[in-house]
Amino acid sequence: MNQGKKVNDFVSSFKKLSKDEQKEVMKKLIPEFCQIAMKDKSLVQEMMPHCMEIMKGMDFPMKEMMSKMMGKV
Secondary structure, three states, X not given: XXXXXXXXXXXXXXXXXXXXXXXXXXXXXXXXXXXXXXXXXXXXXXXXXXXXXXXXXXOOOHHHHHHHHOXXX
């Protein structure tokens, strides 16, 4: 099975989960994702603009916290 199909299958399976199940998966995977991202700075640089755009209109202090973490404030 090629890498693209594996990734698409994983994402598709994740989207089929209930919101509560998705939250539980995220609790387990986000620390893993962070560890991978911290080892590959180019990945962080690639993803941060997407994350910031998603957070732009949200009503919580995550954007400010992320900006501070990234040294932009």
